[in-house]
Amino acid sequence: MTVSNSDELGKAAMDWRVTAYAFGELEGDELNNFESRLSTDETLRQAVDEFKELAKQLEGLSGDAIGLEQANRSSIEPNWEDAISTPGEPALVSKRGKHLGWVVGFLTAAASLIGLLGWQQFQSRGRSVSEMALKAGSQVTYEDAQITYEESRDEGGLANDSEESDSFDLAEMPSPNSMPIPRSETLRGESPQGGLNQNAKDSIDFTQVPSSNSPGYRLAEGTEASQRFGNQESLSGETRGGASQGVSGLSTVAGEEKSALGADDSTRLQPRFSLEGVAESEGRVIAEQTSGVRGLLELQKQPRDESENLLRKELYFAEGMLGEGAGAGDRFESTIDNPFFEVAQAPLSTFSIDVDTASYSKIRSMLTQFRRLPTKDAVRIEEMINYFSYDYPEPAQDDVPFSVAMEIADCPWAEGHQLARIAIKGRSIEKEVRAASNLVFLIDVSGSMDQPNKLPLVRRGLEMLARQLGENDRVAIVVYAGAAGVVLESTTADNKDAILNALDRLSAGGSTHGSQGIQLAYEIAREHFIEGGTNRVILCTDGDFNVGTTGTEQLVSLVENEAKGGVFLSVLGFGTGNLNDAMLEAISGRGNGNYAFIDSVNEARKVLVEQMTGTLLTIAKNVKIQVEFNPTHVQSYRLIGYENRVLAAKDFNDDKKDAGEIGAGHTVTALYELVPRGYDTNGVDPLRYQPEVSQADTTDTLAHQDEVLMLKLRYVKPEESESRLLQFPIGNKAAAFSDASEDFRFAAAVASFGMLLRDSPYKGSGSFESVRRIARDAVGADAQGLRDEFVGLVEQAIQITR
């Protein structure tokens, strides 16, 4: 450090702003004033130089001899799952009060529900309401269960213990008024025999049925209109069985792990709400009373939608309470993989498509940069599969924006099972032909972006994109950090120099809050709106941002409103610490755009050059898929991935339900694992009230019996608001796995890898080695080397787990 020999600087140096300036803390007017003083005051400049030097030396102290290495840090990283479920306060007593209130409230509501429904059904039988209610809600009966419940909740339960925990909102408890009246024909559902226990197990779960807005197991008045397969008989049969079967599917998950439930237990499952260990007889009495109620209504799986999935929570707690088997009660999955559903009871599978790819990028950086297996929660299998490009055929007809294909082959990780792959291809738009684009790049230039894998990468990527645009396109650049600023006014894209210069001038600095960045970006986009073109804000951030609205909800509604007005939002995430990953994904979803995570120049090229039209141009929004399986051919099915995208059957036709978007040229792949009819009943007893469905019986009487499934797709054109329907009946026969197409086999390998990373109960006989073998075989032309890279990731995983 150059030391001045005297303290002449003394006076100038008295100003605290010298230090602030040296640390880069001055902003706006203050900054301007100071800098103008600097230009005239020599001593001040010297002081600043000295202080800057000192500041630099101080910063040099940071990473020094403390000897911190990334590798060591994992030792202090908490176990997050445990941490958020065991808040750490030793005394359960203090929380018990809160929990008590919760449980009492729940029980009261449950009791009133049971009361109402039971009354409707048992009215003729002369049981009194009060008797039922008393039994169901009796404190005595539930007391022990209550306590076990809390304790296991603390060990294995969800949610923090804050007052307004959104894990359970009493206000959302179903009120009796919201329950639909069961149809009389389904009274057949009652039975005095073994079916009792089948329903008993989830008698409590069931009554926790949420109001129309909540997810979890829903009441529906009946089945979907016009079932394609099967006859009316099995329809109403479905309404009875659907309930328990749907849940038993899930409970099978628990069962497999806990082995507390035997293979034949799906009809004789223990009550889930651990009435075991409590007066057994009383528990059973309640079960008996509610089983009839149980059977009347159809349950279908619903997404974790506006509020937390109450039923899933119930399962988490129940899992913990089963109290048997290894690890019972002390761990649980944060997302449950989609389970197998029996076609006879739940023939419809509905979900929203997803073309996000962020999960795969994250997994890749975890494996390659940190040499660790990614956390299970970060693994979204559908995003992994959809990361790769597949050679699906272009849509043939002009007015239909998609082509849909299906391939079925043997499943490589489960003997006797099959895989059905749905392949959707959105129409590609030639770059020359695409409509004009009006783009505003909204770039986070806060201090945290000043790392080599962030701002410089943003610059490179946007440069690459800008080079592909033409005179009909417009580009503007808005930055936000301490304040928002327009770095480049909207200019036609043939002014490459202006654009590239502006990008060059981007530099990081300043704090991350208090700006109006996103509003400014939208303003500019609207100002230069191109009718019939692409109008889009592209947000580039590392996630640590606050764009001037006071909360995430405001931000989301801003984005949503703008999307309605035709300005969409895409989000590009950078850097390894995307703090607001969930928010970024949500706003890009609401903004009718997509979310990609860019961790390298290659990825930037992929997203912004090769897939540019896809990234920029949405060809369909709110895209939903509904599959109906033919029980003649398929016994049960499991959707691999898309756990967060699952919809209720009735949502398929509900245009108000938001779903994913597809960009031009994007492909969407969904895999179902199928158990063919007759292969394996999985220990389920033959049904008493439904005709045994077999191929021999039905060919004469029913139509469409050579079809395996019916695929329906609803989408909304970007400028419209009503959905359109496409339908594709599929009649393939399954091929041997080795005969399946390369794309199919590769997708299967990726799915298997994802399941292994998630330690899914359905991974079957898959292993990293088998994944590598299958993937290697299916690398194919691989122009971008991405499949090869995948094989490399699998090898990393093998190394790590060796």
Next chain:
Amino acid sequence: MAIRNYDKQRHIEWLRDAFQVHQQALVAYACRMLNGDLDRAEEAVQETFLRLCREQREEVDGHLRAWLFTVCRSRVIDMQRKETMRLAATASAGDFEGIQMGRLGSTRASSSDLPETIVERGETHALLARLIQGLPFQQRELLHLKVQGQLTYREIAEATGLTVANVGYHLHQAMLTLRAEMQRVERAS
């Protein structure tokens, strides 16, 4: 709201990312404040993140770093206080003042050498570190928050309860002192 779609899994992802991004700065800060005691610094940081687990994300978004440092700082101060009291219980009168002034660590510092000696060895960094230890507690803390924690003035203000102007002033004082001391030492050598 769509946000609540992404429940526990996303929360954990967020926590994990928060950890990866901030833990190093927090540990560096805590370590300095605890005078090189890495174990306790790590403990403090771990506790900080355990606290984070219990927070609603909406409360913390937008000023996460400041929040983390606020919590970590409290933890660190608590630890120091306990240590002070422990030492006070066993200390002699002479030590006591030193302890109270927060120069607790001078006996555990990386070097108890005189600044002049350090300079002879040409170790400017060590000199600076040594000089920082000699600063009054508050200035030292603000400096660590700024440098190790990389917080902005506003974040430091939030973490310490001071006003931004206060922060600016004290940091400036610290810088002045350091600069003067560096000059003095270099002149002496």
